[in-house]
Amino acid sequence: MYRPVLKLPKTKYEKFLDIIGGGIFIVSIIFIISQWNTLPEEIPAHFNGAGEVDRWGSKIELFILPGIGIFLWIFLGLLEKVPYMHNYPARLNESNVEAFYLNSRKILNEIKNLCLILFAVISFEIVLVALGKVDGLGWWFLPVVLIGIGIPIVKGLIASSKIK
Template sequence: MEERPIIKLEWSAMDKIMEGLGFLALVLLLALPIYYYPELPDRVPRHYDASGQVTAYGGKGMIWMMPIMGLITYTGLFFLNKVPHIFNYPTAITPENAEKQYRGATRMMRTLNLVIVFTFLFLTFSTIQTSLGLQEGLNEFFMGISIGLLTGVILIYLVWSIKTKGKQGRK
């Protein structure tokens, strides 16, 4: 197997905006439980069904599950995105197309990271609101929208990658 080129990609303005939004969402994800923890009841929702209704409750400490998972996921994807030459690609990576393919793959990963951290933020906020009696469960469309966004980002990237497989990156 031929070794893939290792290229350090410069961030575009869009990449910087996406990373900034992701980091802001991560900060909010961690700040919400800190702020609301003293007001939360002893039991908080820990599981929702597909329609968004609470199906199980847990101790107050469960409010930290989404922020912890969000922090681990965000951090892992952030650092993984620095080594696009190790990703799996739907097309062969050559010295001619490496920059363009890497740029597309890192943009996809950045978008997925943003969708995931906002999903965790929404879940945490909704769990807090439900715990405080300000809303009843999740929005009924939440599951479909979340899955649709994650799947859509991946499918758009796959189509783009296959369409541009032989094209060179910008110089």
């Protein structure tokens, strides 16, 4: 199958998303660290589909999401650098390879940064619930996440189907 290795620079859009996603994620880690001494020993560890706390756990669990986020940031960032390893339709050829690579990388970049923002929001909410400032994530959180993650995937698939 045709899979050339191309060095395609990141677009301004991808760089912008990296700054926004990475920035919000880093701010959430700084927020956790800054609030650490004010947190109770037990914090929300899980939320149900309605956004209500359904399990409490040790405050050390607050570092699970940032840990997963850092792993995703690194892993998906590396995967963005090798678009020739992504999955493509059989119609990939010399005339459309760049469009396919850029589209695939853009989808991956959007998902990576949305996950970082999602993990940051959940981390902020966990701290705020633990401090008694809010009750939970809210019923709207799960639908917004599902729609938010679904949109880049659907957009990317539509864009991919239009590549000749």
